[in-house]
Amino acid sequence: MERQIMERGNGITEGVIWKQLLLFFFPILFGTFFQQLYNAADAMIVGRFVGKEALSAVAGSTGMLTQMVVGFFVGLSSGAAVLVSQYYGAKQEEMVGYAVHTFMAFSILAGLVMMVSGIILTPWMLEAMGTPDEVQEMSVLYLRVYFGGIIGNLVYNSGAAILRAVGDSRRPLYFLISSCLINIVLDVVLVVVCRLGVLGAALATVLCQAMSAGMVIVALMRTKDMHHLEWRRMCLDRRMLQRMVRIGFPSGLQSVMYGSSNVIIQSAINSLGINFVAAWAAYSKLDSIFWMIVSSFGIAVTTFVGQNFGAKQMGRVRSGVKCCMAMTLVSSVLMSVVIYNWGIYGFELFASDPEVSAIGVAMMRYLSPLYVTYVSIEILSGALRGVGDCWIPMLLCCGGVCVLRVAWILVAVPLRRDIYTIMFSYPLTWVVTTVLFFVYYRYFSHLRKGIG
Secondary structure (H helix, E strand, O other): OHHHHHHHOOOOOOOOHHHHHHHHHHHHHHHHHHHHHHHHHHHHHHHHHOOHHHHHHHHOHHHHHHHHHHHHHHHHHHHHHHHHHHHHHOOOHHHHHHHHHHHHHHHHHHHHHHHHHHHHHHHHHHHHOOOOHHHHHHHHHHHHHHHHOHHHHHHHHHHHHHHHHOOOOHHHHHHHHHHHHHHHHHHHHHHHHOOOOHHHHHHHHHHHHHHHHHHHHHHHHHOOOOOOOOHHHOOOOHHHHHHHHHHHHHHHHHHHHHHHHHHHHHHHHHOOOHHHHHHHHHHHHHHHHHHHHHHHHHHHHHHHHHHHHHOOOHHHHHHHHHHHHHHHHHHHHHHHHHHHHHHHHHHOOOOOOHHHHHHHHHHHHHHHHHHHHOHHHHHHHHHHHHOOOOHHHHHHHHHHHHHHHHHHHHHHHHHOOOHHHHHOHHHHHHHHHHHHHHHHHHHOOOOHHHOO
């Protein structure tokens, strides 16, 4: 049955463009929401029932480090997703099989390496970030448990990327909903009832990530379509791995650069004291709503462009980029209005300390009106990634966002050490990088005729 559906087309290469983008976008959005809810539930429960020190340990420096490490792998996985979507759109069954089995084998191997190195290096990484002494011990505990179960996280992200690349964005959503709801229950049991603190939050997270990994593996093994997974075929095909790395490594490196710049920002915030650390940690959970939306549109446009590029429908590719850009801009404006006016009610879920809440609300109302300046970076880089154009977008992001952001923190913050000087690094770098992307996309990229 699945093969018959595939032969008739999965919809991405045919039909009304905006409808196909939204049909793909919403499952990704809800999936991203539930994935974010893992850490948000940890932060919410420990912040309310354990204290601001525990909140800082779960969502402060540890959050930045886990995002950077996992972000590198997820960026690297985009190379596999692009190849799978292009091969699938061109109906090259053998090549899809090589890509799927190579990628899954690589994700397990990468997980083992990250697990061992992460457990060993955790104290050093937290010290390098200037993590406050009062949360250092809890942060080490949380991060080591997290790295101990990181294989489940990588395997889930790998399998979900494969399913989305072939147009199946619903099953990854169902898996995340199930595991996330169980995560919340385990958080309550382990943190509130058993009083395990940050250890309970970490255990709940890694157990549920392992469960979601198991579900995505079963889905790939049961499918009859060309992305069917067989353990006996699991191996690292050298040529396929080289292709994946060539496309995905720029995105992985870009993610690390983003993460590194955010680590430096976190270090600057750490120097302001525990209240600012807790407020930034809580705000980041509300801020993630915007990032969920824009990144979901970015994933949607990458898959849309990849499959239509594989099917040689360039007119549809360009129209899809314009359509996705317009929808993302409208969504970002709406989210800015919602977070600015009503985000205070969400903030109260994470922090009970009045001073922490006041600082966090000030952060929220400073940054939320400026979200729109980032949209073009995500959509244009996603579209370019869909056709395999990854290196120049990576360089633009690394220079315009990361290098400039770090330079601002190192030069401007010592002259005026306050939270507003630190936060200004975000809109400054978004605007500069947006201009760079429009120039490259309009005049130099393979899709330069797409914007008129």
